[in-house]
Structures are given as structure tokens and as C-alpha cells.
Amino acid sequence: MSKDYPIPAGYLERETEVKKSRFIARIYPVSDRDEVRACVEQAHRDFPDARHVCWGYQIGRPGSAAEAAMNDDGEPSGTAGKPILGVIQHKDMGDVLVIVIRYFGGIKLGAGGLVRAYAGAAESVLSAVGRVVQQARVRATVELGFADEQPLRHWSEGHEGCLESVSYSSHVTARVSLPVANQEAFSAFCDAHQLDYRFET
Secondary structure, X not given: OOOOEEEEOOOEEEEEEEOOEEEEEEEEEOOOHHHHXXXXXXXXXHOOOXXXXXXXXXXXXXXXXXXXXXXXXXXXXXXXXXXXHHHHXXXXXOOEEEEEEEEOOOOXXXXXXXXXHHHHXXXXXXXXXXXXXXXXXXXXXXXXXXXXXXXXXXXXHHOOXXXXXXXXXXXXXXXXXXXXXXXXXXXXXXXXXXXEEEEOO
């Protein structure tokens, strides 16, 4: 079961300049490592001549993230990915990826300057992005007859639920995701229709 926590409302890009070096910061809501990889690959395609494409992300609840990682992409160790991730963690936001693309401007910034520049770039985009709350949800597996599938779909649509998967054999097996707030109503629906269901823990 997922918990309530703020995530980025969507994609956003901001650019800052430090001693002629351009820092282009992008923020994305992400839910797994595959999405992170796709976003980083897209940044490399969008800026093929950039000197560095550095990033940091955390997935899950802020403060106890299920997964977090960072990458300096050729900058001195600890001067890019770590400050990016540090700002993310300070912002108390989950399911978030920040990528900072750097175009070198000819003036070396030094380790301290790089840390400040990457942290500043991450800050610019994290401060500007909107937030939405990731609503706590629960999943249930339901065994039902073919005639009950349409009523289940109709109920789900009216209660912010969704059928994540449906398989057919002698009966129908559906996997339903719904807000925790609607868990009791779902139980009542299943009981009324005599459906066999179980919530995932």
C-alpha cells in the first residue's frame, strides 16, 4: 500500500548561468527506474553536445525512499549528483527526478562552485514546480463471473478506482487499484455482489 506524499505535478525546465556555464535543470515525476533511464536518455538526445548530464532521484516516500540514486556524469565525484539529490531530499518530495545538463562556459568553477551551481540549478526547478499529493491506494484481487465484470468497472470508474489487469478462464480475475478512502465501500460492493476478493498487503 502506498502512502500520501507530495510529488511533482508535471515536467518543468529552468535554465541558470554561472560564470558563462549554462545549467539546464529538468524535473520529472517518476515511479520506477525504467522511467528514470528513459528521461536521462532523452536529455542526452536533446543536448547531444552538452559536457555533462547529471542527475539525482528518489522514488517513494520522502525520508524513507524505496530507492534513490545519483550520477555525476564526469564531474568531480560528489560535486553534481550529490548536491542535486540533497536538494531533492530537503524539499520533502517523492517520486522525483532532477536532471541538470551543463554546457561548459570556459571558466572552471572549482569543487565548491560546482556544488553550489548544481544545487542552485536543482533548487530553481524544485521551487518552481507544482505539487500534487500522491493519494494512498490499495490493491485488491477479485474473482468474479463474466456478468459481474461490467458492474465492477462501473463501480471503479465512479470511485477513482482502475482495473489494472483482467484475465479470463472459467471465471474472471481482476486486479483493482483504488484509494484507501474507498476501501470499505469496495468491500461493501463485493459483498453485495457475492464476489470473492482479497486486499494485497
